[in-house]
Amino acid sequence: MNLDLNPLFQLNLLIHLCLPYPKGSNFYPYFNRKGYTLKQIEKPISLEPSSIKILKELFEPKKAVTPEVVLYKDSNNEYLLIECKVQNFDVDWTHHGTRQAAGYLSLTSERLKDFLGLESKSKINAKIMYGVSQQNQKKLTTTLDSISNIIKDKLGQVMQHDVFGIEVKTDGLYLSVLEGEKLDSYKVINEKALLNKSLIYIVPVDINGQLEKENEDILQTQVRNSLRSIIGKNIGSQPFSFNSTSICEKINPVWGQLPAPFKNKMKRWVHNNTKEVIEQIVQMGVSITIHEQNYSFGSVDDKKVKSVRRYLLSDRFIETGGHIFENSEQMTIDEFLDVV
Structure with a gap:
């Protein structure tokens, strides 16, 4: 099946994955099944001025990052920022994707609590999760690991990160997610739904x-x-x-x-x-x-x-x-x- 995994499609995919669809529907809402709810859609998060100043040693950073969605899991007070990419990127500070990833990884709990309107004494967990074509999943994971090490060395802290893969097959769309040491595959949209714009x-x-x-x-x-x-x-x-x-x-x-x-x-x-x-x-x-x-x-x-x-x-x-x-x-x- 030929499907354009453009940014608009990816945003809608993420929304579907958060909705409480019943069993047997056209969609398997992976994130909903994992206990996440949708909190925000495409809302900019400003970076801390102190982080921007340090990151300027590597590149000219933007003042904010804008995840496609922010999800929340009540059981462990976790906020999941998700960014989908049409194309892969390497550790190249001239590339927008690299600079953007550094911005995400530089976010602190304090900055996120301010962004989310939470009390400063609140305890939260946070992670940036990237979505990319399944064939690029392993490579992007390696790239983010490298950027993460650099940011931690510069700032003394770094946000956790993860990557899931997106793959279109003849019978629908699949998500590949690393859960523990195992890479699991989930069929999240069937063929009938994919053809219905x-x-x-x-x-x-x-x-x-x-x-x-x-x-x-x-x-x-x-x-x-x-x-x-x-x-x-x-x-x-x-x-x-x-x-x-x-x-x-x-x-x-x-x-x-x-x-x-x-x-x-x-x-x-x-x-x-x-x-x-x-x-x-x-x-x-x-x-x-x-x-x-x-x-x-x-x-x-x-x-x-x-x-x-x-x-x-x-x-x-x-x-x-x-x-x-x-x-x-x-x-x-x-x-x-x-x-x-």
């Missing part, structure tokens, strides 16, 4: 990027599936309302952990997609008021209810971005009426 991309666009055409199609699929559920279930004799945030929360199970600037952009994109659907429903004679990304539906008679529900299941409803829908699991009218 609207399912994989919980975050459909790069946190700091723009909405490209392919990402727009994925987002539109997600929005319309959510609108099917919300409108199809609630339309009837009683008025109801919802807003762009409620759609985003339905699309994205980690909405609360996303950076605020990105959430504002996401809500605008969702709002634009929602308006397109509402304009079609208004033409059916349904009274709908839109005010600042809030959508209020009036009471609707049975005849119009049936018309709206037929529309929500029609080709016309999915014609934009339809090639994405072809690989998506479709809902029947009974199924989306039962969605909570």
Whole structure:
């Protein structure tokens, strides 16, 4: 299977690995099964000024590092910072990856407690964990060991580190993780899910990027599936309302952990997609008021209810971005009426 392990895919992979999926689902959430919960997504951590000063003897360090995610394990009060890499790197201080790794490894417990808003007397464990293609796992481990030794020699302390491998096979995606002395392999996403972009991309666009055409199609699929559920279930004799945030929360199970600037952009994109659907429903004679990304539906008679529900299941409803829908699991009218 040919799959582009780009940064956006890797971020979404990490999110899936943290969600509480049941047994037998398309995903095996490795980190969730190990007791970790998702705390933060792509939030910068500033380095200590004293560390920056010393690291300048080796290279010109950045003032912060930004892990894809920060996870937390309550049983041992451990914080796990995860950084995924598309390409490998060596001990080369001119390379961004090397300088970034040094930044992570230089982080102290005190700096992390300040970043996490914890009391100074709190006791925490912390580790930086890299994700890389399985074929580069061993080499990156050796590289990080070397950088770690240098940082410890310079600063007198160093953060623990680890590396997991990512491998795509014909039947799905696998994680290879060193547990003790044994390298274990876990199938974390099956083939069916890997082929469904609207399912994989919980975050459909790069946190700091723009909405490209392919990402727009994925987002539109997600929005319309959510609108099917919300409108199809609630339309009837009683008025109801919802807003762009409620759609985003339905699309994205980690909405609360996303950076605020990105959430504002996401809500605008969702709002634009929602308006397109509402304009079609208004033409059916349904009274709908839109005010600042809030959508209020009036009471609707049975005849119009049936018309709206037929529309929500029609080709016309999915014609934009339809090639994405072809690989998506479709809902029947009974199924989306039962969605909570």
